Amino acid sequence: MHRLTTSILGLLTALVSVTDAAPSSLTPSASGTCTLTASGSDDAPAFLKAAADSTCSTVTIPSGTTLSIQSKMNMTGTLNKHINVQGTIKFNPDIDYWSDNAFSFDFQDQVAFWLLGGKNIVLDGGGTIDGSGQAWYDEFAKHSSTLRPILLTIFQATNVTVQNIHMINGPEWINFVNEGQDITFRNITISAVSTSKNAAKNTDGWDIFRSDNVVIEDSNINNGDDCVSFKPNATNILVSNLSCNGSHGISVGSLGQYEGEYDIVQNVLATNIRMSNAQNGARIKAWAGKGVGSGLVKNITFDGFVETNVDNPIVIDQCYETSADDCAKYPSNTYIQDVWFNNISGTSSGKEKAVVASLSCSPDGRCSDVNVNDINVTPPSKYGTPEFSCQNVQLSGDAASLFGTCETTG
Numbered sequence: 081m082h083r084l085t086t087s088i089l090g091l092l093t094a095l096v097s098v099t100d101a102a103p104s105s106l107t108p109s110a111s112g113t114c115t116l117t118a119s120g121s122d123d124a125p126a127f128l129k130a131a132a133d134s135t136c137s138t139v140t141i142p143s144g145t146t147l148s149i150q151s152k153m154n155m156t157g158t159l160n161k162h163i164n165v166q167g168t169i170k171f172n173p174d175i176d177y178w179s180d181n182a183f184s185f186d187f188q189d190q191v192a193f194w195l196l197g198g199k200n201i202v203l204d205g206g207g208t209i210d211g212s213g214q215a216w217y218d219e220f221a222k223h224s225s226t227l228r229p230i231l232l233t234i235f236q237a238t239n240v241t242v243q244n245i246h247m248i249n250g251p252e253w254i255n256f257v258n259e260g261q262d263i264t265f266r267n268i269t270i271s272a273v274s275t276s277k278n279a280a281k282n283t284d285g286w287d288i289f290r291s292d293n294v295v296i297e298d299s300n301i302n303n304g305d306d307c308v309s310f311k312p313n314a315t316n317i318l319v320s321n322l323s324c325n326g327s328h329g330i331s332v333g334s335l336g337q338y339e340g341e342y343d344i345v346q347n348v349l350a351t352n353i354r355m356s357n358a359q360n361g362a363r364i365k366a367w368a369g370k371g372v373g374s375g376l377v378k379n380i381t382f383d384g385f386v387e388t389n390v391d392n393p394i395v396i397d398q399c400y401e402t403s404a405d406d407c408a409k410y411p412s413n414t415y416i417q418d419v420w421f422n423n424i425s426g427t428s429s430g431k432e433k434a435v436v437a438s439l440s441c442s443p444d445g446r447c448s449d450v451n452v453n454d455i456n457v458t459p460p461s462k463y464g465t466p467e468f469s470c471q472n473v474q475l476s477g478d479a480a481s482l483f484g485t486c487e488t489t490g
């Protein structure tokens with residue numbers, strides 16, 4: 081039985097569409113719009129069905145509608161689809177269900193609620209994707225082995241735009257771009273904040289892995305781990321006009337962690353970034369030591385950062401998680417070349433006292449052509465003038481005068 085539903089969108093637009101309360105026969109309107117309604121139980125099957133139906137060129141979740149997602153959603157292979165989220169997509173926090181059923185990735189033991197992939201997809205609408213994270217933050221505090229699902233995974237996708245969306249309460253990473261190309265995120269607000277004593281941990285804003293040509297712009301992020309992280313084989317990335325609060329910064333890496341793997345991060349520009357109350361500002365980290373991997377970090381620019389109360393405003397750590405002795409014995413095989421830290425201003429937190437920039441590379445010329453220009457970051461006044469610390473780096477630009485003679489070890 082079909083039911084005619086009239087939805088008033090805002091005050092100006094009236095959209096008339098034919099929907100089916102029992103989602104077994106969702107019928108698109110003449111315009112190809114299929115409108116989903118909340119069923120009172122698991123809405124994932126209806127959403128999956130609409131996404132897979134080529135006659136539904138637009139799938140709308142109207143304003144005021146909250147879809148309850150109680151089972152995993154594999155939307156890989158989606159073609160030419162506009163997912164118009166005006167209302168809310170809310171993942172039910174059934175920890176037992178997701179622990180047994182979430183999608184899983186070998187990479188860093190990640191799991192996911194929802195895989196969205198295919199070609200020519202727009203996800204927008206001004207609405208909200210809600211991960212019901214509080215239950216997960218509290219569960220993780222009790223059982224740190226609990227794998228918490230990623231909120232949105234763009235997987236095996238080409239030409240996807242995600243824009244004008246609020247992403248709230250992600251249990252863990254918020255966006256994972258895995259094996260994608262030509263992917264754009266714009267005007268996204270992220271909030272992953274715990275209301276209990278248990279912090280919202282590992283809530284990276286974006287992790288980009290094995291993906292090329294990714295843009296992240298014009299967004300606000302309030303979270304508890306990396307604002308954006310470039311994982312292995314992230315290439316040709318633009319990150320622009322972000323306000324990040326409470327995060328671990330814009331991070332390349334960590335890279336070169338896994339023995340036998342070769343990790344590349346190349347051609348990255350991060351520009352016009354406001355970074356507040358963060359552990360790091362602009363950061364590159366790579367593993368050293370015995371039995372780790374290898375790779376190349378090349379042509380990375382951090383430009384136009386305004387930082388406020390940041391522990392480590394400018395960082396290269398090429399002995400990540402490695403003792404000084406081991407780093408001297410087994411220098412990193414992840415080479416770092418052609419890096420620019422340009423036009424970075426603001427304040428550090430004083431956590432590293434007067435040090436506002438720390439460039440620490442493995443011995444034996446593993447970092448080269450590192451440029452540091454127009455830096456005006458000051459520590460809290462009690463620590464006096466800013467200090468710049470470096471080891472084993474070939475510095476270019478203003479850096480030589482800021483850092484003086486770089487210490488050589490190993």
Ligand SMILES: *[C@@H]1O[C@H](CO)[C@@H](O)[C@H](O)[C@H]1NC(C)=O
Binds near residue numbers: 183
């Ligand atoms: C997702 O669905 C596609 C078919 O549409 C299938 O090939 C793929 O194996 C599924 N992926 C997962 C992780 O279940």
Ligand SMILES: *[C@@H]1O[C@H](CO)[C@@H](O)[C@H](O)[C@H]1NC(C)=O
Binds near residue numbers: 199
């Ligand atoms: C990318 O997807 C958008 C929206 O689906 C479409 O309009 C555009 O033509 C696609 N671009 C390419 C190069 O296919």
Ligand SMILES: *[C@@H]1O[C@H](CO)[C@@H](O)[C@H](O)[C@H]1NC(C)=O
Binds near residue numbers: 206246267
């Ligand atoms: C950004 O997204 C919000 C909804 O999340 C919307 O209200 C606003 O108009 C969008 N801004 C632009 C410039 O599109």
Ligand SMILES: *[C@@H]1O[C@H](CO)[C@@H](O)[C@H](O)[C@H]1NC(C)=O
Binds near residue numbers: 298300321
């Ligand atoms: C930066 O992003 C904000 C949204 O977070 C937007 O309002 C503003 O217009 C953007 N600025 C530029 C220069 O695009």
Ligand SMILES: *[C@@H]1O[C@H](CO)[C@@H](O)[C@H](O)[C@H]1NC(C)=O
Binds near residue numbers: 302325326357
């Ligand atoms: C920014 O982050 C800090 C530290 O996590 C937090 O205390 C503060 O409430 C956040 N500010 C906003 C506007 O959310």
Ligand SMILES: *[C@@H]1O[C@H](CO)[C@@H](O)[C@H](O)[C@H]1NC(C)=O
Binds near residue numbers: 290312341342
């Ligand atoms: C990264 O790309 C290189 C070159 O294509 C490849 O050899 C390597 O296996 C890739 N690494 C990962 C982690 O995918």
Ligand SMILES: *[C@@H]1O[C@H](CO)[C@@H](O)[C@H](O)[C@H]1NC(C)=O
Binds near residue numbers: 316317347379
């Ligand atoms: C360096 O990366 C930028 C993008 O950040 C790109 O525009 C530029 O062409 C790259 N340079 C080289 C030599 O590849």
Ligand SMILES: *[C@@H]1O[C@H](CO)[C@@H](O)[C@H](O)[C@H]1NC(C)=O
Binds near residue numbers: 352353383384385386
């Ligand atoms: C330095 O960065 C700030 C903040 O992004 C920007 O407003 C300013 O125009 C930049 N200055 C130069 C010389 O590029």
